Amino acid sequence: MRSVGKGLLALAAAAAANYSIFCDSPAMAESLTVAFPVSRTTEVNSVQRTLVETWGLIRETFVDPTFNHQDWDLKFQQTMVEMFPLRSADAAYMKISGMLATLGDPFTRIISPKEYQSFRIGSNGNLQGVGLFISTEPRTGHLVVLSCVEGSPAARAGIHKGDELVEINGENLDGVDTEVAVQKLRGRVGTTVTIKVQSSNDLGSDSSIQEVKLPREYIKLSPISTATIPHRTPDGRLTKTGYVKLSAFSQTAAADMENAINEMKSQGVHSYILDLRNNPGGLVKAGLDVAQIWLDGDETLVNTIDREGNLLPINMVNGHAITRDPLVVLVNEGSASASEILAGALHDNRRATLVGHRTFGKGKIQSVTELHDGSALFITVAKYLSPALHDIDQVGIAPDVQCTTEMLNSSKESTSKEKSSVSSLEADSCVLVAEHELDIQESKGTAS
Secondary structure, eight states: OOOSSTTEEEEEOOSOOOBOOSSOOOOOOOOOEEEEEOOSSHHHHHHHHHHHHHHHHHHHHOSOTTTTTSOHHHHHHHHHHHHTTOOOHHHHHHHHHHHHHTTOOTTOEEEOHHHHHHHHHHHHTEEEEOOEEEEEOTTTOOEEEEEEOTTSHHHHTTOOTTOEEEEETTEEOTTOOHHHHHHHHOOOTTOEEEEEEEOGGGTTOGGGEEEEEEEOEEEEOOOEEEEEEEEEOTTSOEEEEEEEEEOOBOTTHHHHHHHHHHHHHHTTOOEEEEEOTTOOOBOHHHHHHHHHHHOOBTOEEEEEEOTTOOEEEEEOSSBOOSOOSOEEEEEOTTOOTHHHHHHHHHHHTTSOEEEESOOOOOOEEEEEEEOTTSOEEEEEEEEEEOTTOOBOTTTOOOOSEEOOHHHHHHHHHHHTTTOSSOOTTTTOHHHHHHHHHHHHHHHHTOOO
């Protein structure tokens, strides 16, 4: 609709947009009609429409119906007034980001069309960059490294999980959104990017900040890597344990997982270690699909809590696991989001033992909506609890068994008589502890 008065434009902010979401979201409700002063700058006028879309979507779906204890409609009006005199789209987008920041949720944010394209490429498993997974640490707002892709430029440079990203190409990253930083790291193969990182071992000391120049390369994000580990049981039998490393929840994760398990079954594997360490998450649907590979029946996979406080379980329907063999899941502080949903589903349904360290603690689910100009709005639409109703957000999941250096030493002593050399996996303390837990499961005659 156009023209409600001189200098005014009325737009229907339909709450039903083209959704590409991580999980089932609440239905979008009423149509809203708003009027606002039209900017004479064409590119700002386009962002005004984006602002209306953003306001309407947040109004209908944001998990906190109090909008962080503020009048959301008034905040929208104030932002529109502040945007009106601006002369550039970038400045106008900053106003939208500022409005979203008042919600007090770092995961609710807007990204540009170019950044959204990069996000979609990453979810599809193909990108050009340096191989860093980063996230905003909720308590500090700083950008931290969750993991590096094995063999990537970042991994070869010695960057580790927990390191803090301080600068990219000379630009300080204080207050910079995760997707913005990711976009700066990515680029055409053959170009370089210079970053400054602060070691996680010495945060707060300027001497621990190092500058690294990284080449951009094709980064293959195949989410699955596997190995077969020979294992001698306590009664002397030589068996095979299937090791599956899942590095991210991309669109292909579940299909790749199923293929990997079937391949290992054909090789005579009868127990499994699923490694979710340093897996920062991804598509929640992919996490739920992977869970169903391991579970039977009508089990609850995760519980969501909507903005009204309603508990909504997500259940399997007549599920059929492709294997019921013993399973151990490895987790650590880099296991986040969809990793925590999967770990919680397998643990609380008594399908797997968790080994490692407490997980990251991201218990919120975001929808992703593409807006009219190709930008995208991420909105926290629900919180989630594990099937046993354990809160995960900012708490994480505690493993059943921790793995320590002392355990590594004792495990080495007990196995050194049988092995002349130890592979990297067999020297991994958590893998060794996982093998011990698999022996316990097998001795009890159960897969949990």
